[in-house]
Amino acid sequence: MKFSPSILVALMLALVSPLPSFGYSPREDARLIKEYKRERELNHAKIARDLVHRTNWAAFGSLSTNKLVEGYPMVNIISIDDSDAKENSTGRIRFVLTDLDFTGPDWQKDNKVTLLFSDEQTLKCKDGGQDPMEPTCARAMISGKVKKLDPSERTYKPAFDAFVKRHPAASNWIKVHNFYLCELDISNIFVLDFYGGPHIVSASDYYAVSS
Structure with a gap:
């Protein structure tokens, strides 16, 4: 009924x-x-896209390969970008990793990761008098697999240039510490933006949002 x-x-x-x-x-x-x-x-897919585009970094969760905490969840701070050459949102979550850090070895052993994006990363919640744990302080938890991008592909240089434009320090990281450009192959998105629990957003709905 x-x-x-x-x-x-x-x-x-x-x-x-x-x-x-x-x-x-x-x-x-x-x-x-x-x-x-x-x-x-509320448009939950749009909220996820906006969060990804507005935040400069994500809390990046993986399954640890470090012998002291092997198999435990490991959380890292990873700089991200989803922009095209004109700094518009594409929704494609790109980041650089190195095998000298936690996340690089982790994904290569068990390629299951989750990225957390929150409105509090831009201090929007604090400025609005909200605690970051409140459901109305929007967050998106995006799970998937790491895809290492091939420098010989036609789309690599524009993606790399957009990333460095947003994170200028990355040009030095890549030279000194063998960082490599990656993209998240999204398998699931949870969006919590109001009371009543998280909403499931498909990757297709997420990418279909007009930037």
Whole structure:
């Protein structure tokens, strides 16, 4: 049985409204209706794309190969970029890795990684008076596999140039520490941007967002 939006709002208000003995609260009703409308209008795929484009780095999780914590989750800070030559969002998450760091050896043994992007990385939540753990402080957890890019491919140089333009220090890393350019082959996206738990976003919906 399907309910219209107006009936759903009425049901929600009935469940959360104070008992009659405490009186009716128009302010509380207005707040709940506003939050309900906001939730219905959220575009979770677009929120994920915006987070990826606005943040300069991601918390990068892998399965550790380090003998002291082998098999444990390992988290690293990895600079990322998804821009084209004009600095527009492509959604393609690119990053540089080295085998001298944690993440390089990890993905080559077990190629399963997850990247976390949060609005707090740009201090948007703090500036808005929100704690970074609140659901309304939007975050995206994007899982997939590392794909090492081939320098001989036609698309390599534009991607490399865009990355270095956003992260100028990377040009020195690559020369000195044998960094290599990679891209995330996305398998799943979770977006938490409101109360009620995470939303699943497909890679196809994520890439289909207009930049």
